[in-house]
Amino acid sequence: xxxxxxxxxxxxxxxxxxxxxxxxxxxxxxxxxxxxxxxxxxxxxxxxxxxxxxxxxxxxxxxxxxxxxxxxxxxxxxxxxxxxxxxxxxxxxxxxxxxxxxxxxxxxxxxxxxxxxxxxxxxxxxxxxxxxxxxxxxxxxxxxxxxxxxxxxxxxxxxxxxxxxxxxxxxxxxxxxxxxxxxxxxxxxxxxxxxxxxxxxxxxxxxxxxxxxxxxxxxxxxxxxxxxxxxxxxxxxxxxxxxxxxxxxxxxxxxxxxxxxxxxxxxxxxxxxxxxxxxxxxxxxxxxxxxxxxxxxxxxxxxxxxxxxxxxxxxxxxxxxxxxxxxxxxxxxxxxxxxxxxxxxxxxxxxxxxxxxxxxxxxxxxxxxxxxxxxxx
Numbered sequence: 001x002x003x004x005x006x007x008x009x010x011x012x013x014x015x016x017x018x019x020x021x022x023x024x025x026x027x028x029x030x031x032x033x034x035x036x037x038x039x040x041x042x043x044x045x046x047x048x049x050x051x052x053x054x055x056x057x058x059x060x061x062x063x064x065x066x067x068x069x070x071x072x073x074x075x076x077x078x079x080x081x082x083x084x085x086x087x088x089x090x091x092x093x094x095x096x097x098x099x100x101x102x103x104x105x106x107x108x109x110x111x112x113x114x115x116x117x118x119x120x121x122x123x124x125x126x127x128x129x130x131x132x133x134x135x136x137x138x139x140x141x142x143x144x145x146x147x148x149x150x151x152x153x154x155x156x157x158x159x160x161x162x163x164x165x166x167x168x169x170x171x172x173x174x175x176x177x178x179x180x181x182x183x184x185x186x187x188x189x190x191x192x193x194x195x196x197x198x199x200x201x202x203x204x205x206x207x208x209x210x211x212x213x214x215x216x217x218x219x220x221x222x223x224x225x226x227x228x229x230x231x232x233x234x235x236x237x238x239x240x241x242x243x244x245x246x247x248x249x250x251x252x253x254x255x256x257x258x259x260x261x262x263x264x265x266x267x268x269x270x271x272x273x274x275x276x277x278x279x280x281x282x283x284x285x286x287x288x289x290x291x292x293x294x295x296x297x298x299x300x301x302x303x304x305x306x307x308x309x310x311x312x313x314x315x316x317x318x319x320x321x322x323x324x325x326x327x328x329x330x331x332x333x334x335x336x337x338x339x340x341x342x343x344x345x346x347x348x349x350x351x352x353x354x355x356x357x358x359x360x361x362x363x364x365x366x367x368x369x370x371x372x373x374x375x376x377x
Contacts, residue, residue, distance in 0.1 A: 010351055076143070090116070278363075296348070299341045
């Protein structure tokens with residue numbers, strides 16, 4: 001098996017699975033209970049929060065656990081618009097965000113909000129100047145992802161935050177860092193974003209657990225889920241202790257020699273470019289700034305057909321985001337690429353476990369597809 005879809009989800013290391021099983025068996029107490037086993041579980045959650053917050057570069061009390069990156073994104077939007085409800089009803093985002101941002105924005109338009117969706121260049125880039133030009137006195141929220149999950153483009157989050165500060169904008173700034181956390185170095189306290197979304201299952205952790213950083217400008221955020229007052233009263237509901245423990249263990253493992261891991265993934269990405277561009281007609285899509293994502297296209301060959309053929313060869317890649325479920329990608333459509341190029345885009349994404357042999361297998365399978373299948377577009 002050659003798994004090259006780490007941007008969709010990642011394998012769980014044995015140490016993460018073992019820690020989750022240990023917590024399920026031994027630390028089953030409700031962390032809100034007052035007796036000893038409850039207090040022990042509460043301490044476990046607190047330590048896990050410190051671990052994740054330390055990797056993110058913030059204080060533990062600034063980090064709230066959620067069920068996933070999508071929930072974190074939705075909560076960030078809701079929190080910003082509630083706090084800035086007297087500022088205005090204008091939102092700036094991009095046309096290439098994850099659907100966890102785009103879909104809430106579509107719903108908000110039906111409620112009278114105005115959404116500006118910045119379109120990228122053909123290389124997938126979004127610039128500070130585009131955000132500045134779209135900024136208005138009534139802009140309540142700017143939400144720009146850190147790393148595009150299909151092209152690997154890294155967006156200038158720090159520079160956008162600095163521009164908003166220089167303009168003295170009242171807009172709150174959110175970034176979806178699900179593809180950036182522990183893949184593109186940053187520290188929340190220095191980045192400048194007011195809210196940052198992250199997810200565990202993109203870094204070797206379990207599905208069903210994410211987190212949201214709430215910076216100093218977020219004052220008494222409206223609770224996402226009113227109830228028993230967990231997560232500092234911001235998100236009620238009994239904490240998912242095993243998933244939280246798995247998240248923290250995954251962070252610990254990924255942080256160990258992180259710079260070496262990122263350098264190795266970047267080298268694998270460059271090796272993949274070298275091997276794949278030797279295939280006739282194949283082109284690289286986007287800039288692939290991030291070390292773990294590479295988008296390419298075989299113009300004229302539909303991407304789903306390519307994915308299916310590679311699947312038969314034991315090579316697992318995706319046709320863009322896993323959330324598209326076979327639908328055309330809004331990301332490549334927004335980039336304005338020629339139709340045949342857009343239709344043939346696939347994404348390879350890497351992790352610390354990826355090897356050159358995985359890349360070689362993908363290149364061989366793609367060449368076989370190219371040589372034996374006729375273009376259909």
